[in-house]
Amino acid sequence: MIVVKGTVSSPKGFMASGIKAGIKKSGRADLALLYSEVPAVAAAAFTTNMFQASPVKVSKDHLKAKEHQAIIVNSGNANCANGRIGDRDALKMTEFIGKALLLDKREVLVASTGIIGVYLPLEKIEKAILELVGELSETKGTRFAEAIMTTDTMKKELAVKVKLGKVTVTVGGACKGVGMIYPFMKTERHATMLCFLTTDAAITKRMLGASLDEAIGDSFNMISVDGDMSTNDSCFIMANGLAENRKINGKGDDYRKFTEALKFVTSELAKKLARDGEGATKFMEISVTGAKDEKDAKVIARKISTSNLLKCAVYGEDPNWGRIVAAAGSSGVNFDPDKVDVYLGSLKALSNGMSVKGLDKEKAHKLFTKRDIHIKVDLKSGLHKATAWTCDFSKEYVAINSEYST
Amino acid sequence: MIVVKGTVSSPKGFMASGIKAGIKKSGRADLALLYSEVPAVAAAAFTTNMFQASPVKVSKDHLKAKEHQAIIVNSGNANCANGRIGDRDALKMTEFIGKALLLDKREVLVASTGIIGVYLPLEKIEKAILELVGELSETKGTRFAEAIMTTDTMKKELAVKVKLGKVTVTVGGACKGVGMIYPFMKTERHATMLCFLTTDAAITKRMLGASLDEAIGDSFNMISVDGDMSTNDSCFIMANGLAENRKINGKGDDYRKFTEALKFVTSELAKKLARDGEGATKFMEISVTGAKDEKDAKVIARKISTSNLLKCAVYGEDPNWGRIVAAAGSSGVNFDPDKVDVYLGSLKALSNGMSVKGLDKEKAHKLFTKRDIHIKVDLKSGLHKATAWTCDFSKEYVAINSEYST
Numbered sequence: 001m002i003v004v005k006g007t008v009s010s011p012k013g014f015m016a017s018g019i020k021a022g023i024k025k026s027g028r029a030d031l032a033l034l035y036s037e038v039p040a041v042a043a044a045a046f047t048t049n050m051f052q053a054s055p056v057k058v059s060k061d062h063l064k065a066k067e068h069q070a071i072i073v074n075s076g077n078a079n080c081a082n083g084r085i086g087d088r089d090a091l092k093m094t095e096f097i098g099k100a101l102l103l104d105k106r107e108v109l110v111a112s113t114g115i116i117g118v119y120l121p122l123e124k125i126e127k128a129i130l131e132l133v134g135e136l137s138e139t140k141g142t143r144f145a146e147a148i149m150t151t152d153t154m155k156k157e158l159a160v161k162v163k164l165g166k167v168t169v170t171v172g173g174a175c176k177g178v179g180m181i182y183p184f185m186k187t188e189r190h191a192t193m194l195c196f197l198t199t200d201a202a203i204t205k206r207m208l209g210a211s212l213d214e215a216i217g218d219s220f221n222m223i224s225v226d227g228d229m230s231t232n233d234s235c236f237i238m239a240n241g242l243a244e245n246r247k248i249n250g251k252g253d254d255y256r257k258f259t260e261a262l263k264f265v266t267s268e269l270a271k272k273l274a275r276d277g278e279g280a281t282k283f284m285e286i287s288v289t290g291a292k293d294e295k296d297a298k299v300i301a302r303k304i305s306t307s308n309l310l311k312c313a314v315y316g317e318d319p320n321w322g323r324i325v326a327a328a329g330s331s332g333v334n335f336d337p338d339k340v341d342v343y344l345g346s347l348k349a350l351s352n353g354m355s356v357k358g359l360d361k362e363k364a365h366k367l368f369t370k371r372d373i374h375i376k377v378d379l380k381s382g383l384h385k386a387t388a389w390t391c392d393f394s395k396e397y398v399a400i401n402s403e404y405s406t
Numbered sequence: 407m408i409v410v411k412g413t414v415s416s417p418k419g420f421m422a423s424g425i426k427a428g429i430k431k432s433g434r435a436d437l438a439l440l441y442s443e444v445p446a447v448a449a450a451a452f453t454t455n456m457f458q459a460s461p462v463k464v465s466k467d468h469l470k471a472k473e474h475q476a477i478i479v480n481s482g483n484a485n486c487a488n489g490r491i492g493d494r495d496a497l498k499m500t501e502f503i504g505k506a507l508l509l510d511k512r513e514v515l516v517a518s519t520g521i522i523g524v525y526l527p528l529e530k531i532e533k534a535i536l537e538l539v540g541e542l543s544e545t546k547g548t549r550f551a552e553a554i555m556t557t558d559t560m561k562k563e564l565a566v567k568v569k570l571g572k573v574t575v576t577v578g579g580a581c582k583g584v585g586m587i588y589p590f591m592k593t594e595r596h597a598t599m600l601c602f603l604t605t606d607a608a609i610t611k612r613m614l615g616a617s618l619d620e621a622i623g624d625s626f627n628m629i630s631v632d633g634d635m636s637t638n639d640s641c642f643i644m645a646n647g648l649a650e651n652r653k654i655n656g657k658g659d660d661y662r663k664f665t666e667a668l669k670f671v672t673s674e675l676a677k678k679l680a681r682d683g684e685g686a687t688k689f690m691e692i693s694v695t696g697a698k699d700e701k702d703a704k705v706i707a708r709k710i711s712t713s714n715l716l717k718c719a720v721y722g723e724d725p726n727w728g729r730i731v732a733a734a735g736s737s738g739v740n741f742d743p744d745k746v747d748v749y750l751g752s753l754k755a756l757s758n759g760m761s762v763k764g765l766d767k768e769k770a771h772k773l774f775t776k777r778d779i780h781i782k783v784d785l786k787s788g789l790h791k792a793t794a795w796t797c798d799f800s801k802e803y804v805a806i807n808s809e810y811s812t
Contacts, residue, residue: 001528037714048736049732049735049736050734050735050737050739050740050741050743051731051732051734051735051746051759052735052743052745068742073427078728079760080731080732081728081731081756081760081761082760082761083744083758083759083760083805085760086760102571109656115728116726116727116728116729116731116757117756117761118726118734118761119726119729119761119763126692161800179715180715180729180732184443222747225712226715227633227712227714228713228714228716228729228736229733229735229736230732231732231735232733241676244505274608279767306633307586307634308632308633308634308714308807309586309807312803312804312806312807313807313808313810315804316808316809317809318809320521320522321523322484322521322523323488323522323586323634324456325459325486325487325522325523325636325637326455326486326522326586326634326635326636327634327635328456328457328662329435329455329456329457329458329635330454330455330456330634330635333454333456335456335457337457337458337548338489342571349486349523350436350523353457353487353489353491354487354488354489354490354492354522355488355489355525357525377654393804394804395715395801395804395805397718397804398718398721398799398800398801398803398804399801401715401718401719401722402623402712402718402719402721402722402724403722403724
């Protein structure tokens with residue numbers, strides 16, 4: 001597998017665009033389009049929030065179609081809690097694109113991110129469609145990645161190439177979302193995290209869904225910024241088969257290689273989200289090892305990653321590891337506290353449930369002055385492990401979310 | 407029921423004290439003692455965190471005794487994650503008091519709050535015991551309430567009087583805890599929230615436990631400051647029978663009256679905690695009505711009360727009710743989103759799952775400029791309801807928890 005300087009339009013046959021439609025008050029780009037020149041199979045994972053935004057409802061319905069060719073995305077407005085009007089507006093967005101690209105509306109998917117409970121300025125979107133379609137290009141993946149941003153401070157995109165037999169396939173991806181980030185999606189699942197993945201691999205719709213599910217479970221579903229789950233989280237993938245590899249139709253070697261590549265893309269994108277979390281000054285990687293099963297390890301790692309107190313301590317560069325212990329113990333997972341070791345980087349702070357006497361406080365503090373902080377909790381009760389990613393909790397986070405309506 | 411200007415030492419036969427033992431660097435009072443002149447029955451509820459502080463383990467064990475007469479409490483050190491040394495130290499605290507007051511150590515309970523993973527300065531506590539016991543007085547409930555504080559900005563205490571038959575009994579209480587607050591206790595349950603309740607009512611140990619459980623379920627277990635559950639949360643009650651009412655030994659009329667009084671005390675104390683939450687500038691009351699059962703209502707109300715995004719919006723006086731919707735939908739409770747109404751004070755923002763057109767934004771904003779903010783979510787699917795309390799999330803919260811090791 002090779003990581004390339006790529007975008008969501010790197011795989012063969014994909015084009016993208018991103019423009020300013022006037023949805024955002026800031027005047028930044030807010031409307032984006034992803035298009036496959038040929039019909040592609042698609043899979044997606046959505047938020048499990050009971051309140052689902054209208055674009056989530058419409059995309060879920062459209063995914064019942066066999067093939068898809070386009071995804072339209074707006075930022076600045078979540079089109080959520082807008083009832084039937086919102087549903088109609090989301091459907092209209094797919095109709096606009098269908099009409100312009102000569103596709104059935106059911107071949108078009110839709111995603112939105114931004115403020116909840118404000119009606120969509122549909123007329124602005126309608127007016128911008130011609131420009132949006134006109135701008136479509138193989139070289140504009142980055143424009144797409146920029147137009148889907150809300151409070152993101154940087155675009156998040158990536159592509160990798162992987163060899164399946166003698167054929168090289170490409171997987172590209174772009175994502176956004178640095179607040180209201182606590183996804184738990186499955187191919188039916190949560191953030192406003194939006195992710196768009198593309199590949200020119202030939203793969204069946206069923207295997208694409210399975211592969212996406214595996215990739216998300218260890219990546220997007222393991223990140224947190226604020227522990228707030230969105231109504232709009234969506235992760236889409238389209239596979240158009242233009243690489244002409246032998247079609248993946250079962251869980252064989254090619255499936256495994258493809259899924260590894262996809263998992264790499266989603267993990268790197270997920271880490272970019274955590275690193276760019278609203279107000280973040282630090283990036284934290286939390287590993288839980290020695291668990292009885294993987295689910296336990298994931299639950300504990302995620303619980304630690306959502307501890308406001310720990311995240312404040314990290315912001316203050318204070319190696320207050322007691323907050324790790326408190327968070328781990330409150331996850332609801334059963335374990336023997338008298339076996340647990342806690343490491344700050346390579347420094348052991350807790351050994352068999354007891355604070356380590358003579359812990360080098362100076363060294364511990366120094367570890368916390370770095371940009372990237374690694375925390376490990378070893379339960380010493382099994383062979384399973386999991387890793388979660390998050391950022392610190394800063395005064396800037398509070399400023400961003402008290403002064404800006406998202 | 408009458409609310410009196412009272413303290414934890416208001417019920418007949420209770421004495422209290424609070425002194426400076428040098429555990430806190432700040433030099434403030436940090437050692438407290440509560441004492442019943444005659445043997446009392448006791449009940450308690452503790453954190454459900456897998457990591458339980460040593461005082462929690464010792465108190466749980468001592469509660470197996472039939473009667474109790476004293477509770478020793480230190481602030482400034484949680485005596486948690488200290489393994490066998492911590493267990494020995496907590497036990498020693500009960501032995502010191504037992505020796506000084508001529509009690510069996512098992513008749514003495516113990517609680518600690520403060521930093522995790524630092525060994526207790528036991529010699530300082532031992533040296534302070536004589537002064538602590540010497541200061542015991544019926545008039546020093548307030549000293550007790552002050553000595554148990556950590557980042558609290560005000561003492562929290564209360565007493566009520568209620569008539570059982572012809573006899574008036576008194577219930578007193580004191581509590582602390584404004585950070586790491588997300589209790590879920592049962593008579594075996596979570597915060598570092600510490601609460602000490604006293605009563606001169608005559609009641610069996612079993613009925614006292616049942617009454618405490620009911621009172622906690624609707625009060626302490628419904629508050630949140632930061633969603634972080636402590637390793638030390640404890641709520642104790644001692645009943646010494648000196649009011650000479652007919653002993654409560656079943657769930658009759660007197661039990662009901664007594665429990666209502668206890669529930670009032672715990673609710674008022676719980677609200678004081680939320681109001682004094684670390685960095686709080688606002689107090690929020692979140693009601694969920696129309697739920698299919700009480701548990702659903704509680705889960706949703708608590709989920710909303712822990713939304714960092716909503717709490718930031720409230721800090722910024724921004725009536726961003728979309729964050730209420732997102733939080734409610736992510737609670738894991740099943741409901742029909744198309745039936746839901748959301749109110750900000752008396753202002754309806756969401757009606758049958760649709761944002762209300764023509765919502766008076768000026769009026770909504772004005773509601774959010776007040777100190778107390780009421781939010782109601784009506785599921786319109788049943789007859790059950792619940793109320794949760796929390797505070798806003800401020801830059802000061804981050805400052806307190808990034809600059810201070812708790």
